[in-house]
Amino acid sequence: MHEVVRSGPQAAAKPILPVSAERLFVRRKGRVLLDIEALTIGGRGTTVLVGPNGAGKSLLLNVLAGLRAPDSGRVLWNGEPPNRQRYCRFGMVLQRPVLLRRSVRANVEFALRAVGSSAEQARAQAHRALEAAGLLALANASARVLSGGEMQRLALTRALAAGPDLLFLDEPTSSLDPASMQTIEAMVRNASEDGMRIVLIAHDLAQARRLGDEIIFMHRGKIVEHAPTDRFFGAPATPEAQAFIAGKILI
Amino acid sequence: MQDFAASFFEAFRLVLGLDPGLIEIVLLSLKVSMTAVFIATIIGLPLGAFLAVTRFPGRGIVIVTVTALMGLPPVVVGLVVYMLLSNAGALGPLQLLYTPTAMIIAQTVLVVPIIAALARQTLEDLNGEYRDQLMLFGLGSLARLRTLLWEGRYSLMTALLAGFGRAVAEVGAVIIVGGNINHVTRVMTTAIALETSKGNLALALGLGLILVIIAFAVNALVFLLRAAAERSAYA
Ligand SMILES: Nc1ncnc2c1ncn2[C@@H]1O[C@H](COP(=O)(O)OP(=O)(O)OP(=O)(O)O)[C@@H](O)[C@H]1O
Ligand SMILES: [Mg+2]
Numbered sequence A: 001m002h003e004v005v006r007s008g009p010q011a012a013a014k015p016i017l018p019v020s021a022e023r024l025f026v027r028r029k030g031r032v033l034l035d036i037e038a039l040t041i042g043g044r045g046t047t048v049l050v051g052p053n054g055a056g057k058s059l060l061l062n063v064l065a066g067l068r069a070p071d072s073g074r075v076l077w078n079g080e081p082p083n084r085q086r087y088c089r090f091g092m093v094l095q096r097p098v099l100l101r102r103s104v105r106a107n108v109e110f111a112l113r114a115v116g117s118s119a120e121q122a123r124a125q126a127h128r129a130l131e132a133a134g135l136l137a138l139a140n141a142s143a144r145v146l147s148g149g150e151m152q153r154l155a156l157t158r159a160l161a162a163g164p165d166l167l168f169l170d171e172p173t174s175s176l177d178p179a180s181m182q183t184i185e186a187m188v189r190n191a192s193e194d195g196m197r198i199v200l201i202a203h204d205l206a207q208a209r210r211l212g213d214e215i216i217f218m219h220r221g222k223i224v225e226h227a228p229t230d231r232f233f234g235a236p237a238t239p240e241a242q243a244f245i246a247g248k249i250l251i
Numbered sequence B: 001m002q003d004f005a006a007s008f009f010e011a012f013r014l015v016l017g018l019d020p021g022l023i024e025i026v027l028l029s030l031k032v033s034m035t036a037v038f039i040a041t042i043i044g045l046p047l048g049a050f051l052a053v054t055r056f057p058g059r060g061i062v063i064v065t066v067t068a069l070m071g072l073p074p075v076v077v078g079l080v081v082y083m084l085l086s087n088a089g090a091l092g093p094l095q096l097l098y099t100p101t102a103m104i105i106a107q108t109v110l111v112v113p114i115i116a117a118l119a120r121q122t123l124e125d126l127n128g129e130y131r132d133q134l135m136l137f138g139l140g141s142l143a144r145l146r147t148l149l150w151e152g153r154y155s156l157m158t159a160l161l162a163g164f165g166r167a168v169a170e171v172g173a174v175i176i177v178g179g180n181i182n183h184v185t186r187v188m189t190t191a192i193a194l195e196t197s198k199g200n201l202a203l204a205l206g207l208g209l210i211l212v213i214i215a216f217a218v219n220a221l222v223f224l225l226r227a228a229a230e231r232s233a234y235a
Helices: A057-064 A104-114 A120-132 A147-162 A177-194 A207-210 A229-236 A239-245 B002-016 B020-053 B061-071 B075-083 B100-136 B142-149 B153-169 B170-178 B188-198 B199-232
Strands: A019-028 A031-041 A046-050 A072-078 A090-093 A166-170 A197-201 A214-219 A222-228
Touching: A019 A057, A031 A057, A031 B020, A046 A057, A046 A207, A057 A166, A057 A197, A072 A197, A072 B170, A090 A147, A104 A120, A120 A147, A147 A166, A147 A177, A166 A177, A177 A197, A177 A207, A214 A229, A214 B188, A222 A229, A222 A239, A239 B061, B002 B199, B020 B061, B020 B142, B020 B153, B020 B188, B020 B199, B061 B100, B075 B100, B075 B170, B100 B142, B100 B153, B100 B170, B142 B153, B153 B188, B153 B199, B170 B188, B188 B199
Parallel strands: A046 A197, A046 A214, A090 A166, A166 A197
Antiparallel strands: A019 A031, A019 A072, A214 A222
């Protein structure tokens, strides 16, 4: 249970922002999956990524997170290539969260130990995080037997517990009931107000409105619009975005 | 028929009476096979782990080879180890032929591919599932591997048990390099072969009984480990 030992307290970690991308290009079997001229994530607030299925939203987040190398172009974290070990104040919840084969509590503690917390610190921090997320009753359950919604809540709790400066969320509420969705949205809003920079993928446009300070609209691997939330929904500049907001199918 | 019944009766008497001759053979068997599995784990697990998480030219060929070696015929392994250890062989000066050490070497050769191939499969599947998440935790490659080993511990133990099952039950390799010398290199399988051919069915049956019990116990253990793995994964 104590296999993660890392030196260096997380407080001393380097700031990760701004995260920027230049001329990102990903192609598979002749199909362009990602084609981004330039993108910078800095400052404060929450950015919501929207777009039809297969637009490349998850792929873009994965590339920005340093999990996938683009075919060309580059991603920079505060001017350097992504390196999760040097910039540990970064968190991400994957579209399909991966939970370790251990208890709910141990999952959170593992993430905290990985960023340098001592065993006792991790135990106390995990306890607080689970309490805040309403997961304390499940703390000793095996993480792999949770319901889909509980897994998503745990994955978010685990990512938040380490106190990242930048948090990527890939559809964090996709399988949640309305009450859990409100809990999660409140957690996201609180984190954002505390200064955490958040990039979130959403399918629910109402959620995008509620949480987003700005919207990035993607279609066929490209960023079609990048605008403040009010402007995006009030006066979308492109026919694609207009159609998307109107609920028409985009191919 | 009468004879067989008497042999069965005698066999049970030997087993239940913990006959010293029989116990000696069983203990040597266990010692040889467990040592072989232990050494094979030290070699096979890192090999499997390496193949699971690295990419290099020729990796596919190595994996196919290791997997194919799982089916090595024990007599052939016995023959090769015999040639290595015999006076004319590369390791001849060590004078290991017809010692338990020779049998351990032969069984280790048999078991390494089993452990390496099964560990490779287990860890590669796990790595596919976990890689992104472990990267997000900020773990370096060694810490990621350590986590995979822990997460896959039940499946990996199953691999060790599979190796042990093969080692303890094989006869071809140990009879060639061990020579089936009484009180020195006589293990269960070679004793069964010898006693049967001598017509001493009682001892052969007694040993056979124990061998079957060991095989059952190993499989029961595998079953329990699977159940534990599923409990930790889904239940
Ligand atoms: N490794 C890969 N190999 C081949 N195709 C891929 C790969 N990864 C992603 N794709 C393709 O890239 C496209 C974009 O995928 P992505 O997961 O980014 O979509 P998305 O916008 O997140 O969609 P959704 O809203 O359904 O989650 C999809 O068509 C997908 O099939
Ligand atoms: Mg997606």
